[in-house]
Amino acid sequence: MRLFSHKNRAAHLGQFPLERLARTGSNIEYPATRKHRAITVEAPDNPLSLANAFREYIDLFDRMRLGDPASRQAPIPSDPVERANHLKAACYNLDVSMAATCAIPKQAILEQPVINESLTNAQEKEYLAGSASNVMAETSVREGREAWRRSLENTGKGFDHTHALVLLVEYARDPEPGIESETWLMGTQPQRAAVRAAEAAAVMVNYIRILGFEAMLHTATATDLDLDSLLLCSGLGEINNKNGSETVTNPYLGDRFGLAVVSTTMEIMADQPLAERGFKATVKSHGPGWWLGLGGTRPGYKGRLFKNRPFHLGPYPMEKLKPQEKATTLIDKPNVPRIPKRHDMFIRAALGDLGEKTQKELENFRMITKSPYGHAMAPPLGAMVPLQYGKEAEQAMPGTDDPKKNAEAVKAALYYLGADMVGICELPDYAWYSHDLDGSEIKPYHKYGIAILVDQGYETMEGASGDDWISGAQSMRAYLRAQLIGGIVGSHIRSLGYPARGHSVMDQDVLHIPIILEAGLGELSRIGELVLNPYVGPRFKSGVITTDMPLLPDKPIDFGLQDFCEKCTKCARECPCQAIPYGDKIMFNGYEMWKPDVEKCARYRITNAAGSMCGRCMKTCPWNIEGVLAERPFLWAAMNLPFTRKWIARLDDKVGNGLINPVKKWWWDLDSDENGNIIRAGKTNKRQFSRRTNMDPAKQSMGCFPAETASPPLSEHPIILDRRIAVKKYKSAEIPGKYKAPIK
Numbered sequence: 001m002r003l004f005s006h007k008n009r010a011a012h013l014g015q016f017p018l019e020r021l022a023r024t025g026s027n028i029e030y031p032a033t034r035k036h037r038a039i040t041v042e043a044p045d046n047p048l049s050l051a052n053a054f055r056e057y058i059d060l061f062d063r064m065r066l067g068d069p070a071s072r073q074a075p076i077p078s079d080p081v082e083r084a085n086h087l088k089a090a091c092y093n094l095d096v097s098m099a100a101t102c103a104i105p106k107q108a109i110l111e112q113p114v115i116n117e118s119l120t121n122a123q124e125k126e127y128l129a130g131s132a133s134n135v136m137a138e139t140s141v142r143e144g145r146e147a148w149r150r151s152l153e154n155t156g157k158g159f160d161h162t163h164a165l166v167l168l169v170e171y172a173r174d175p176e177p178g179i180e181s182e183t184w185l186m187g188t189q190p191q192r193a194a195v196r197a198a199e200a201a202a203v204m205v206n207y208i209r210i211l212g213f214e215a216m217l218h219t220a221t222a223t224d225l226d227l228d229s230l231l232l233c234s235g236l237g238e239i240n241n242k243n244g245s246e247t248v249t250n251p252y253l254g255d256r257f258g259l260a261v262v263s264t265t266m267e268i269m270a271d272q273p274l275a276e277r278g279f280k281a282t283v284k285s286h287g288p289g290w291w292l293g294l295g296g297t298r299p300g301y302k303g304r305l306f307k308n309r310p311f312h313l314g315p316y317p318m319e320k321l322k323p324q325e326k327a328t329t330l331i332d333k334p335n336v337p338r339i340p341k342r343h344d345m346f347i348r349a350a351l352g353d354l355g356e357k358t359q360k361e362l363e364n365f366r367m368i369t370k371s372p373y374g375h376a377m378a379p380p381l382g383a384m385v386p387l388q389y390g391k392e393a394e395q396a397m398p399g400t401d402d403p404k405k406n407a408e409a410v411k412a413a414l415y416y417l418g419a420d421m422v423g424i425c426e427l428p429d430y431a432w433y434s435h436d437l438d439g440s441e442i443k444p445y446h447k448y449g450i451a452i453l454v455d456q457g458y459e460t461m462e463g464a465s466g467d468d469w470i471s472g473a474q475s476m477r478a479y480l481r482a483q484l485i486g487g488i489v490g491s492h493i494r495s496l497g498y499p500a501r502g503h504s505v506m507d508q509d510v511l512h513i514p515i516i517l518e519a520g521l522g523e524l525s526r527i528g529e530l531v532l533n534p535y536v537g538p539r540f541k542s543g544v545i546t547t548d549m550p551l552l553p554d555k556p557i558d559f560g561l562q563d564f565c566e567k568c569t570k571c572a573r574e575c576p577c578q579a580i581p582y583g584d585k586i587m588f589n590g591y592e593m594w595k596p597d598v599e600k601c602a603r604y605r606i607t608n609a610a611g612s613m614c615g616r617c618m619k620t621c622p623w624n625i626e627g628v629l630a631e632r633p634f635l636w637a638a639m640n641l642p643f644t645r646k647w648i649a650r651l652d653d654k655v656g657n658g659l660i661n662p663v664k665k666w667w668w669d670l671d672s673d674e675n676g677n678i679i680r681a682g683k684t685n686k687r688q689f690s691r692r693t694n695m696d697p698a699k700q701s702m703g704c705f706p707a708e709t710a711s712p713p714l715s716e717h718p719i720i721l722d723r724r725i726a727v728k729k730y731k732s733a734e735i736p737g738k739y740k741a742p743i744k
Helices: 055-062 080-093 135-154 180-185 189-210 227-234 279-286 288-292 345-350 356-361 363-369 378-388 403-417 458-462 471-495 512-518 561-567 570-574 598-607 616-620 629-640 642-654 723-731
Strands: 098-103 109-114 163-170 215-218 223-225 238-240 247-249 257-264 421-426 448-455 500-503 540-547 586-588 591-593 670-672 678-680
Touching (some): 055 378, 055 471, 080 098, 080 163, 080 458, 098 227, 163 189, 163 227, 180 403, 189 215, 189 257, 189 403, 189 471, 215 223, 223 227, 223 257, 227 247, 227 257, 345 356, 356 363, 356 598, 363 471, 378 471, 403 421, 421 512, 448 512, 471 500, 471 540, 561 642, 570 642, 629 642
Antiparallel strands (some): 098 163, 109 223, 163 257, 215 257, 238 247, 421 448, 448 540, 500 540, 586 591, 670 678
């Protein structure tokens, strides 16, 4: 909880007040005798250590260390200051703790590069050779594989990059030996920080190449540069001579961080090294203002991540919500039909069911890749797909049969790695797709589902319209994190002798919404096929792990959302394509819900000419809040005092929540042409409030495609959607209060 808002703090400044630190124009040289040493990843003597699951992911990012830039440079600003600020803001969007730039001094170039030993293996590993069953992942898998091959060919060649982007990821508090749920985490701080820093740097190195500049990734396990020297040059480090040894530490984090670097030929403004701090300079940078969080910085009193809080409880007080035996949404569980993957609207669009225009936009995942920042996330997303599954160890690890302890350990690991919300449920059969894209039947194969929610980021959403050129990347960034941490924990569960499989946006056998709902992470909202969480609203994306490891399930929650959404129609009013209903709930596939028109939604998101995808409903929802202390009374009232909900929904408009905050606009509005060249966007959605008058629900044209209209599990030809049938189905849908379950 913060006391002061960061709404007036520019995105490139980050959460720590680095701008208050005194600087010097002189370079600080680190002793030339020092040799960079790579960290040790595995913990072979401790099979319970989460560190053993990090190797394949660190390898994956290291395989992206080299690659070819685009043949044409993108039309980006030439001002080195604007470039540097843009890149730092992008890093903060990826959740790094600190980011800075510098010119690369000669002494920072290692005579002998440190190379991850698995990069020197000429045999391509099976997990990168595989292809995803999801058609949208295939291009990304191929790109990741080709980048790895290029890295093998170029390792050890001359180094001519001039500038560097330095990324720093802080440690959380140290796991405590006496807490059983934190056993897996002991001694893994360097590996955790290294993989999270590598994740962000891998996106940035891809991004800079897509913009047409050379770039190389340098991590704790594979680097051509001395990372400590660059910490000094960029102003993120200072020499510490305590205890008789000379080390590089950070003014706010000490030595509790991991880092990665992206070197490049792009000319960017260089931050200056830190000057020696006297008393006045220390008070300015570390005094009461920093302690309280003045100016929108992170308050110093918060201390390390998870200070005074068990890891398994997560960063939000979800444990304070009263659990329910049933979800607040009526679900006729015996009669909820299973549907094939082929019926997913984005799959249908990719296969031509929505016409040639939408199909073309989905070629090679274009709805995301037309924006270069979003495109930069596609290779790691695709390359991680084959890591989602694998064979479990032959025997279960002794002492791992307690469902409560296992559930707490799984949650602690996911929160430690960067999840925002985690919940567990027993998987209902209807949470599984019925058939894969190849037409083969999917039989439910695991008992439990672990839902992982990752916040898309309030700060960036503040500067967006919700459907402009950052919206697609916001989604991909959250999907990337969920896939990374879900993959690591899934791999660890398998190492303990239990089957486990990750399900990501790129390849999944389950539907996430019923799992999130049953796992107690939110309620279904007016937005429709979307679960809304009381602390991050609808502003998240998800990943899922399914497993047979014994786990204690969570229960659904009720925080008053059904009544709130009944009284608030802001998302319907602000939807660009009017796909959200103004009217009442209907019964759809056994669910009571405000049913959105997913065909309208998909068409708009896929073919949006003034942006990449759309999250306008998330942007304007009253539950999309910053989380400062001043908002806490309203949040409590919305949850606990039904009579306040109507005026809180109206107050949301009056205080300007959902408007574009220009201070937070950090990204460039870039598109791509038919040849893949980056161009300036011809237009950009800059929507403020539409303030439409609520439409008469009877006059709102809405359509739906229930299970009985599903396409066959496998079809070689497009099955064009019939809008007339969809509208008829919506109009004839049963009302929840009059619903009668079908006789089987």
